[in-house]
Amino acid sequence: xxxxxxxxxxxxxxxxxxxxxxxxxxxxxxxxxxxxxxxxxxxxxxxxxxxxxxxxxxxxxxxxxxxxxxxxxxxxxxxxxxxxxxxxxxxxxxxxxxxxxxxxxxxxxxxxxxxxxxxxxxxxxxxxxxxxxxxxxxxxxxxxxxxxxxxxxxxxxxxxxxxxxxxxxxxxxxxxxxxxxxxxxxxxxxxxxxxxxxxxxxxxxxxxxxxxxxxxxxxxxxxxxxxxxxxxxxxxxxxxxxxxxxxxxxxxxxxxxxxxxxxx
Numbered sequence: 001x002x003x004x005x006x007x008x009x010x011x012x013x014x015x016x017x018x019x020x021x022x023x024x025x026x027x028x029x030x031x032x033x034x035x036x037x038x039x040x041x042x043x044x045x046x047x048x049x050x051x052x053x054x055x056x057x058x059x060x061x062x063x064x065x066x067x068x069x070x071x072x073x074x075x076x077x078x079x080x081x082x083x084x085x086x087x088x089x090x091x092x093x094x095x096x097x098x099x100x101x102x103x104x105x106x107x108x109x110x111x112x113x114x115x116x117x118x119x120x121x122x123x124x125x126x127x128x129x130x131x132x133x134x135x136x137x138x139x140x141x142x143x144x145x146x147x148x149x150x151x152x153x154x155x156x157x158x159x160x161x162x163x164x165x166x167x168x169x170x171x172x173x174x175x176x177x178x179x180x181x182x183x184x185x186x187x188x189x190x191x192x193x194x195x196x197x198x199x200x201x202x203x204x205x206x207x208x209x210x211x212x213x214x215x216x217x218x219x220x221x222x223x224x225x226x227x228x229x230x231x232x233x234x235x236x237x238x239x240x241x242x243x244x245x246x247x248x249x250x251x252x253x254x255x256x257x258x259x260x261x262x263x264x
Contacts, residue, residue, distance in 0.1 A: 016122065017074035017097025024096055028069045037181045038070065041226055042189035046071045051118035051158045052192065055149050057140050057216060058127040060168035067125065067163060070187055076117050077125040078110065078148075101148075103130060111151060118156040126152070128212065139213055140164065140220040150208040154199030159192035160212065164219050166230065186230060188223035190215060 032038060046054065054075060056063055064077050079098040084090045093100070099117075101110040114124050128145035129138065137143050153160050166186040170176065176183030193215060198204030224230055 016117070017076055020095040021068075021074050021097050024092070025068055028065055031177075032066075032069050032185075034179050035177050035181060036183040036185050038066075038185045038187065039227055039229070040070060040187045040189070041223070042191070043070060043187070045161055045189045045191055046073060046123075048159065048161070048192060050121045051156065052123050053118065053149060053153055053158060053160045054123055054125045054163060055128050055160050055212065056125065056163045057138065057165055057220075058129045058132050059134055059138065059140075059165065060171070061132060062168040062171055063127070063165045064125060066165055066168050066185055066187065071123075073123045075123050075125040078114065078127075080131070081105075107148065111148070111155075114152045115156050118152065118158045124152070134169065139216045142213065142217055145209055145213055145216075147205050147209055149212065150196075150199045150205045153193075153195045154197065154205065154208065157195045159194050161192050162190040162212065162215050162219055164188040164190075164216065164223050166223065166227075184229075186223060186227050188219055188226065190219045 046052075054067065054071070056067055064075075068075055068077075074097060077093075077096075077098040079093050079100050081100045081102045083093060084100055099110065099113045101107055114126075117124055126149050128149045129143070130146045133139075133143070135141070139145050149160060152158075164187070166188075167184050171183060193212065196204065196208045196211075199208040
């Protein structure tokens with residue numbers, strides 16, 4: 001029997017991804033194999049040594065499943081507290097290696113847990129937008145991100161791997177899940193963004209966030225150029241002139257409460 005994954009001492013209870021994570025990924029990979037045409041680019045960028053943050057655009061609640069099915073490393077996802085209210089989801093998330101964030105409360109326990117996992121060599125998955133968004137509100141079109149991803153990278157010294165997932169928001173009905181590969185997904189992975197020491201401070205964190213925002217806009221454009229079978233997107237032309245510097249970074253301060261000093 002495989003060894004039981006180490007239990008975290010963070011509150012609330014969480015468990016590092018182990019055999020349950022690997023077991024849960026198998027059926028999803030089989031389902032995607034039989035039903036989806038998944039096109040990828042740059043997945044080799046996820047094969048980094050040691051801890052890393054994998055930052056993913058968030059157009060669908062299926063995004064973490066898609067990324068976990070494609071990326072071979074186990075990912076410890078940062079998950080919203082609301083998803084833990086139902087017992088089945090709580091069991092899956094806790095035993096699958098996720099750890100929660102309270103977006104309306106104190107995020108310090110989440111930050112400490114994230115830093116601990118990064119420094120122990122884990123890959124931590126995070127959605128910089130903080131929730132599922134679409135259209136002009138997406139980071140893919142220049143919208144501002146939360147600052148938590150910058151804080152975690154700066155204090156851990158670990159890189160951020162940006163990932164653009166397209167198509168998962170079109171899987172809300174039955175037809176894409178039928179055999180014969182009717183569903184279509186696209187996953188475009190950028191080169192790791194090195195940690196910025198300046199990101200430990202408020203102004204440096206804002207500059208770091210703008211760098212990440214520009215990276216997502218660029219990767220989205222590259223994905224549309226690389227994947228010639230992507231459907232047309234009306235927001236692309238509508239928001240083509242938007243840049244992250246046109247936004248007010250103070251409107252998206254990041255985690256609900258950001259400490260000025262971290263003790264890992």
